[in-house]
Amino acid sequence: MTTPLTAARGAVSQFGQLFALGADVLVAMTKRPFQVREFVHQFWFVASVSILPAALVAIPFGAVITLQLGSLTSQLGAEAFNGAASVLAVIQQASPIVTTLVVAGAGGSAICAELGARTVREEIDAMEVLGVSPVHRLVVPRVLAATAVAVLLNGMVSFVGVTGGYVFNVLLQGGTPGAFLASFSSLAQLPDLWVGEIKAVAFGFLAGLVACYRGLHPRGGAKGVGDVVNQSVVITFLLLFFVNFVISVLYLRLVPAKGA
Template sequence: MSTRTSRKTSPLAPVAAKATGAMREFGNIFAMALDVIVQMFKRPFQAKEFIQQFWFIASVSIMPAALVAIPFGAVITLQLGSLTAQIGADSFNGAASVLAVIQQASPIVTTLVVAGAGGSAICADLGSRTIREEIDAMMVLGVSPIQRLVVPRVLAAMGVAALLNGMVSVVGVCGGYFFNVVVQGGTPGAFLSSFSALAQLSDLWVGTLKAVIFGFLAGLVASYRGLNPKGGPKGVGDVVNQSVVITFLLLFLVNLVISVVYLQLVPAKGA
């Protein structure tokens, strides 16, 4: 008479499996990031593909970014204006709102739009190529999908993010100025003088650096998920959603790290 030994599954086993899978995905994305950086310096450079992707991402992102920048700048200015009025520091409203837009809101808004509009399209395009076995055919022919397809898209996302960041900064600052002066009755001279007194060039550089890094992450995650779909056409839709969510999570995490490092290393103007 044979006896069967039943093994009890630990209740933490599913959690451990998910944690292991998440760490494996993070490692794969990191390895692909290193590969993309190396392939950027190899020739031939796919200039035509880069220009096409740059124009596509810019065309689908420029209007949403400009429209989203206005309420972002307005909300920041109105909130800071009410707080500074309570403590009697109305003269610093311009500096606080402008620095918040340039350092934090502008690169975040830019990358959210780039990842949502351009990144999802990149992921869907590469995902459809993968399930049609075009990527496997390229590898059989000795063509690197990273150099041929991924690098131009990542560079295009970085370039569009850097340029859109400048536009979003201008639109956000102008929107904040309008709402502060017209809605809250602020003084135009106080708004501009406080900004010029406390802002510094490094604030603009850190915002641009954030946009470039965030654009790299948006293009990288979209390309990685697009090259690894599961389950046919339905899997392509799933990886598109996953790429946007993962990009948003990485965006806020990296933004926190960069902001902490910048505020610790770069002294404030007048400090």
């Protein structure tokens, strides 16, 4: 029977192994030769399975944020700030999270399943026997691919979300196009865009790392592969919101607001 203490020790051990794998990935990135073909293949795969869901999710996500904030600002008599509040919420918070959720759910789960199948078939052990590093050969290209896709999709999701919010604000809430854009330009600053991209880099790296880590440690054959796929998605979601909180707090504490 698993006790709470045993479960806590297991969780700490797995977190330590994940951290160690992340350090190994950072070291392996500097080694040559870089697996360009594998990186391009994984990049195209993750992008192809993520771009359409990300675009489709971005439209209602941006619209809901804009409509909700528009209703709130109307009650407070601050309709002039609706554009700034909506756009900053999408760029800083919603866009990186939505992008990474799609990358982790679509691309990360497939990466985890592939590595899990290879581990079950003992291909990973065979590579180690032959002196080939699985981290350098398999993990690094997949982590970098997930990171690159997250960064690029974050820009697309930000644009689609902001555009969708703008359209819904003007059409459904009677907002003024000029006021929407003017409030955004008066309060937004370049670091607001950079923090969204920084989050996309961190989240994409985290999604790829967790997918590879769980894929390299399945238990129980084919059923174990299915279990680690589910676990990779859940763990990524949990770490994603924690890291988002940390980055957001640091940004708000270190970067002064425009006009402050």
